[in-house]
Structure formats: C-alpha cells, structure tokens
Amino acid sequence: QKEVEQNSGPLSVPEGAIASLNCTYSDRVSQSFFWYRQYSGKSPELIMSIYSNGDKEDGRFTAQLNKASQYVSLLIRDSQPSDSATYLCAVNAWTGGFKTIFGAGTRLFVKA
C-alpha cells in the first residue's frame, strides 16, 4: 500500500462548482497534513496545512481531516479556471525529523 494515495483524476468541474479532492494515508502516527498546488512546469506551492481533526477554512479552501479514518480532503468552493492545476496531498512522518511524503497528485480542470 502506498503511503499517501490520491485519485489521479483528472477531476473536471464547471466554473463556480465545488471541487472535492481526497487523500488517504497509511502511517497512523502522522501528525501534520498539507495540500500543495502545482501548476504545470512550476514548483509546488503550499496552500493549506491542518494538524487536528475537523475542518480548517481559508478563503475558498477548506481542508478536512479525519485521523481515525486516515483521510484528508480539500474542498475548493466557487472553482475558477485559475484553480486548474495538480493538487498534491502531503503527510509528515517522523524519522528522527519530519519527512514529508507526497501523493501522486490529482489533476483538476475547471471548465469556464
């Protein structure tokens, strides 16, 4: 089983809709969870971090964490064409220091 799993997509949503991105992880002791956005040919950009169960909202983005189910998600409200990118889920594992493991990413297309 991969350490961090994401549906590769592509996920296609119309402009203005809610995009829902999901991620599961295998390491039960993971404490920190992140969502990065990566545009084609660019480097990953941190957009959300979440550390405790529940929801965390930042503008149009909401991260949801359920440690019991080992599940983390990202909701993007009022999706815009500029949100079209690959979204990477990342999880920290302790190995004498925090090692961040990434999922393969989900491609999101927002249709105008």
Place this chain on the structure above:
Amino acid sequence: NAGVMQNPRHLVRRRGQEARLRCSPMKGHSHVYWYRQLPEEGLKFMVYLQKENIIDESGMPKERFSAEFPKEGPSILRIQQVVRGDSAAYFCASSPPDRTEAFFGQGTRLTVV
C-alpha cells in the same frame, strides 16, 4: 526574505557526466529536502538533511547519488555518471526547525542527452 533558491534552473548533461544541483534554503531554515519528479508523475522523496547531517536518505538510489548540506553554503545533490533515466525535475524544499511546513524552490530540470 528570499525564498528557496535552486540553481541551475536547467542543466543538460551527456551520459556519463556528473550533475551538481544546488539549493540554498530560506533564511532561518535548517532542514532541507530533495525530491525528484518525473514527467507526469508525483514527487518522490529522496533525502532529508539538517546542517551537516543526513537524517533520512531512504529515497536515494544506492549508487551514483549523494547529498550534503555543509555547515556553510548550499545543499548539494550530486549525481555521478548520469544516465537518461535521471532526466527529471529535482526540487528542493526547506523548513525551519520548529515547523513542519516545507517551502519549495523553483526546481532544476535535468536533461541527460
């Protein structure tokens, strides 16, 4: 406060040559991570370093690859005797000692011809 700086941005090497990729972390960051990304694929962890120490190199190929983060100067990822399969984007990220969020440099795109 400059971000994570990687150089060169693009590097072309012939098979058998050595490639050296440099990463200067953000000011105040003492943790450095290297990742490799093949075209159309996700980020693969390679190595995690703190100043003068390799903390986790479980993602590094056993041969030809090495990394260092000296007390002074940038972190270096070295690939000896490059092969075509080494062609990829190599990203460096850094984080401060008291936080776990990592911030990425612009990457070095290595092409082996």
